[in-house]
Amino acid sequence: MTFRTIDWTENKIRLIDQTALPGHSLYLNIETVEDLAEAICSLRVRGAPAIGIAAALGVALAANNHTDEPAEAFISSIRDAMDVLGRTRPTAVNLFWALNRMEQVLNQAAHLSPGEIRERLLQEALDILNEDRLICHQLGVHGAELIPDAANILTHCNAGALATSEYGTALAVIYEAVSQGKEIKVYADETRPLLQGARLTSWELNANGISVTVLCDSAAAFLMQRGEVDCVIVGADRIAANGDVANKVGTYMLSVLAEKHEIPFYVVAPVSSFDLSISSGSEIPIEQRDRSEVAAFMGRITVPEAVPVYNPAFDVTPNHLVTAIVTEKGVLTPPFELSIRKVLLEGGILSDA
Numbered sequence: 397m398t399f400r401t402i403d404w405t406e407n408k409i410r411l412i413d414q415t416a417l418p419g420h421s422l423y424l425n426i427e428t429v430e431d432l433a434e435a436i437c438s439l440r441v442r443g444a445p446a447i448g449i450a451a452a453l454g455v456a457l458a459a460n461n462h463t464d465e466p467a468e469a470f471i472s473s474i475r476d477a478m479d480v481l482g483r484t485r486p487t488a489v490n491l492f493w494a495l496n497r498m499e500q501v502l503n504q505a506a507h508l509s510p511g512e513i514r515e516r517l518l519q520e521a522l523d524i525l526n527e528d529r530l531i532c533h534q535l536g537v538h539g540a541e542l543i544p545d546a547a548n549i550l551t552h553c554n555a556g557a558l559a560t561s562e563y564g565t566a567l568a569v570i571y572e573a574v575s576q577g578k579e580i581k582v583y584a585d586e587t588r589p590l591l592q593g594a595r596l597t598s599w600e601l602n603a604n605g606i607s608v609t610v611l612c613d614s615a616a617a618f619l620m621q622r623g624e625v626d627c628v629i630v631g632a633d634r635i636a637a638n639g640d641v642a643n644k645v646g647t648y649m650l651s652v653l654a655e656k657h658e659i660p661f662y663v664v665a666p667v668s669s670f671d672l673s674i675s676s677g678s679e680i681p682i683e684q685r686d687r688s689e690v691a692a693f694m695g696r697i698t699v700p701e702a703v704p705v706y707n708p709a710f711d712v713t714p715n716h717l718v719t720a721i722v723t724e725k726g727v728l729t730p731p732f733e734l735s736i737r738k739v740l741l742e743g744g745i746l747s748d749a
């Protein structure tokens with residue numbers, strides 16, 4: 397990779413500001429939880445796994461910034477930080493999964509000194525970061541088995557290295573297929589309204605020497621009709637127990653189109669994206685974002701002020717439109733209710749009790 401998405405350096409969180417891409421590769425040093433919450437809300441750091449990593453590092457940052465406080469105040473400062481971070485974005489379950497891991501460490505270490513608690517929290521956050529690298533690599537290896545040589549792949553939003561610690565989820569499959577010598581051509585939906593496909597996916601693939609063409613979201617149907625798409629590959633922000641998938645708004649539309657054109661539709665996500673506490677996608681909280689993202693373009697107002705805007709950041713693809721879900725444990729096929737449960741049971745992530 398030619399860049400680092402997120403790191404811990406000199407007691408600060410260092411991240412590439414994704415709002416400045418593709419024009420500028422600007423790195424931010426985040427020193428407070430408030431600045432980190434702002435960075436997550438404004439999508440300076442974004443993508444489900446990266447949000448989880450950022451939140452975990454944010455808890456370590458809070459511990460670092462409050463070590464001098466008496467034990468009780470120290471622990472309550474860390475819990476406050478978890479609350480602040482937990483309120484940033486509602487859809488990506490990886491945020492809550494990572495905060496939950498940090499909370500478990502805090503609970504187990506609560507009797508220790510602030511310095512020792514700080515060390516344990518930092519270690520857990522770094523584990524989450526480093527595990528993600530390995531997981532993304534495994535996603536790539538499993539997913540690449542599904543990709544034929546000379547494939548044209550359509551993707552949506554950015555589920556790449558910028559959305560994770562490294563490699564990505566959907567894009568890890570592409571990086572791996574290319575490294576195996578397959579000739580891959582990527583089509584990246586621009587992904588209105590914040591253009592993660594145009595600004596981020598095309599930037600990172602191009603920076604890594606992979607052929608990529610950007611299209612308006614509304615051109616995807618025509619591209620498929622012309623026979624130019626061999627498969628669709630996307631990431632996920634949360635997957636319900638029945639395999640319904642929340643991902644960037646527009647993903648559902650692609651899944652409907654893929655079915656119509658008999659094109660496989662693959663979702664690539666770590667098992668931390670499964671949320672078995674909800675049975676179907678209708679229960680997934682969908683983030684609604686500000687009207688300004690839709691009502692202005694290139695510095696100009698594009699929607700009359702009196703007219704309301706509908707701006708959900710995500711949508712839900714029903715499980716019957718998903719051909720397979722690629723995880724770090726292997727490729728899951730329908731019926732997803734069973735295959736998801738099985739992979740989590742085998743991985744010891746779920747118990748039968």
Ligand code: MRU
Nearest residue numbers: 442443444555559565631632644
């Ligand atoms: O609003 P964003 O940019 O955080 O949305 C990101 C996506 O929808 C990604 O596809 C998803 O998080 C998977 S990232 C590996």
